[in-house]
Amino acid sequence: MLSPPPGSPSPPPSPRTRGEGATSRPFMSRLDRFDHDLRFEIGFASETGKRADNQDYAAARIGRPRVDARRATVAALADGVGGRKGGRDAAEICVRGFLDGFFSLPAPLGVRQAAARALDAINGWIVAQGRVDPQRAGMATTFTALILDGRTGHCVHVGDSRLYRLRDNALEQLTEDHVLGRGELNVLRRAVGVELNLRIDHHTFPLRPHERFLLCSDGVHGSLREAELRRILVERATPERTAGDVVAAALAAGSADNCTVLVVDILDTPPASAEEISESFESLPLPDAPEPGAVIDDFRIDALLSDGRYARLMRAEDLRAGRQVVLKFPKPDVAEDEVYRRAFLNEAFVASRVRSPWIGETIELPPKRQTRLYSAMPFLDGETLEARLQRDPPIGLDEGARLATRMARALVTLHRAGIIHRDVKPDNVMLLRDGGLKLLDLGVARLPQLEDFPDDHAPGTPSYMAPELFAGARGDEATDLFALGVTVYRLFTRAYPYGEIEPFSKPRFGKAASFAARRPDLPAWLEGAIARAIAVDPARRYGDVLEFAFEIENGVKRGGPAEPPKKALYQKNPLLFWQAVSALLAVLLAIALAPRH
Structure with a gap:
């Protein structure tokens, strides 16, 4: 019975193909990272085809916290050299041994060094077995691995298995076939188990969301043209479905070899540092x-x-x-x-x-x-809130409350990530045609882990800046709340509560202009909510933006807009009002000038 290299523990059960049929099992993973994670899906398929047995072997393994020495994901495929004794054993030992060796090496050792050490050890062991065991004389295998490490992909390759990448619907072969000759007469010039001095191809590339990788044995790429591979990959079926489709297409095209495929979809990548x-x-x-x-x-x-x-x-x-x-x-x-x-x-x-x-x-x-x-x-199809404010009709209570709460949700999203926007204003709010809303322009945001702007380049737009910013404060959730409050005030009134403030001036904040005087048709609770958000004293504002949004949402639910007050004659018909006043004054004047008897 063949055993793994000495000192290598048996690998844990992993989703893999053993080559005994057209099995296909998908698996998904989510690797914990800072803020958001590397997310991917992997599917595979394998068929023996016209061969007597299947000498391909494929597996994938995800680094496990507190168990493995390093965090990464490896998808690997090996194709035992046909015509050599023990080719199937060589393929399985190579993949399983590489996974055990790679994940057991210390994390400070880079991916390139860890992969080389693991594959060198396996190569030495396979070479030795081929020399001492007559039943496995000359055992050898190809090997191709895709290693996902954060935002970077690594390719480790020996032989004529292949790794392809589909990016922006363009298919690119990332590996070189180590063969002499063409077609059925080709001879491997590099393989695991052929010689002690193993030459390994290794290169890196950035990972991008929505790209696909395909690992396949020569039974697949020897029968299918790249155009056909691309056609299947572009269809964007699930990875396991795509793997099965590729294998089926290779067999239908007349492949006489084993056909094995691994498909890896990158769903999302960790953030850049x-x-x-x-x-x-x-x-x-x-x-x-x-x-x-x-x-x-x-x-x-x-x-x-x-x-x-x-x-x-x-x-x-x-x-x-x-x-x-x-x-x-x-x-x-x-x-x-x-x-x-x-x-x-x-x-x-x-x-x-x-x-x-x-x-x-x-x-x-x-x-x-x-x-x-x-x-x-x-490109966003819509208009800025500032552009909307320049045209009639004025924004009503329901529409304004909806926009205010959506802007608040955007700010809450930033605040939970430790980000202070510092330039909330109608120009930086995009209203989309489909009813959506986007908060734009994070260029002056205050961010965790990053150096701030110099003091002489204080960020923000003066008319929306809280009083403490003019005193040298850097900005926090309370100043963003103030800017949001001023934006909501303008949303309804088209005016500024403390007047328009010129750049480089030092304003004095007194009492805010009356909201009710500009919009008497809106309820008193709305004026109170906005007044608290734009309070000059930060201690008198809401505890956070979410509380402000909650006040507006619940205000709309518990009571609609106030009944508009009855208009005076002056508001209904100014001309008639002044005619009446003039007539009254004329009567009074006539009475005053009349002679007394």
């Missing part, structure tokens, strides 16, 4: 903002959306993905380079950690695609 994001922005130049018609990094600039003081927003077509996007280009002549880079770092940092239907997204571009400083965002 602040250091990774910072490094990606530091080297990017800061030229002048482009004009419509330019093509930058395969983005065709189609139209100017807004041209602000600090940045220019352009609608563009992503020529690679075939979708509309919005590109935000800084203007280098109005702010320091360091400040701009900090703003773009903030937006990228938030986008990598916060996924919410209420928060605007930033698109993470592939490495080496971006050649200058800008940010890319999905």
Whole structure:
């Protein structure tokens, strides 16, 4: 009976193919990470085909907390060399031994070093077994593994099994076949168990959400053209269904070999670290903002959306993905380079950690695609709240309460992640055509783990800034609540409670302008809720934004808008009012001037 290499514990039962039939079992995993996780699905299938037995072996293993020395996921496939004794045994020992060895090595040892050590040990053992056991003389196998480690993928490869990647519907072969010759006459020039000095291919690549990986034996890729593989993968069936479809297609195409497939779908990746994001922005130049018609990094600039003081927003077509996007280009002549880079770092940092239907997204571009400083965002079909305020009719109670609570939910999402927005205002709220809402522009947000802006670049828009910000405070949940309160006040009245404040001024906060005087048709409880949110003293405001949202939601439920007061004659018909006043004055004047007898 063949046993694993000495010192290697037997691997735990893992979902795997043993090659005894067309079995296919999926499994999903969620690896705990900071904020959100690497999420993926894996499916597989294997068929013996026209061979007498199946010499392929595939398995996947997920690093387990407090059990394994390292956290990663490995999907591996081996194809025992046909015509060699013990090929099937070599394939299974190689995969199982690699998984045990890799996960038992200490975490400080990098993935590359751990994979090389584990595979070298297995190779040495298989070579030795082939020399001392006549029943397994010359046993050997190919080996291909996909290792998922955080945001990075690793490929470890020897032989002619293959790893493919489907990204943006384009299929790419990530491995090189170590063979001499073509077709049925090819000869492996590298394999596990052939020689003691094993040469291993290893390379890394960033993982991206929604991409697929396919590991397959030569019984699959030797029969199917890449166009057919791509057609099946692009259909986006479940991984286990896709694996079965690939195997079935290979057999239907006339494959005479064993056919084994592993399909790995990347659903989501962990967030980038602040250091990774910072490094990606530091080297990017800061030229002048482009004009419509330019093509930058395969983005065709189609139209100017807004041209602000600090940045220019352009609608563009992503020529690679075939979708509309919005590109935000800084203007280098109005702010320091360091400040701009900090703003773009903030937006990228938030986008990598916060996924919410209420928060605007930033698109993470592939490495080496971006050649200058800008940010890319999905194109949103709608208008800003500021644009909505510029047209009639005024926003009513139900619509305004709905918008206010959605803005509050967006802020709560940020606050729970330790993020302070610091620039809540109608210009940064997008109202979507489908009824959705997005809170935009996280460029001046205060973030955990990141250095803040210099003191002379205090963030925020003066008319929405809480009094303590003018005194040098950095901003917290209470200042975001104040800005939200001012935004809600403007939402209903189109005015500012403390007047419009000019930049670089030091305002004095007195009593807020009367809400009821501007909107007498709205209930008194709404004025009270807004007044508490915009209180000059932070101690008098709500405890948090959620409490403010709760007050508005419950106010609408417990009582609708107040009955509008009856209009005076002056409001109904000013001309008739003044005619009546003039007539009365004329009568009084005539009485005063009449002679007395």
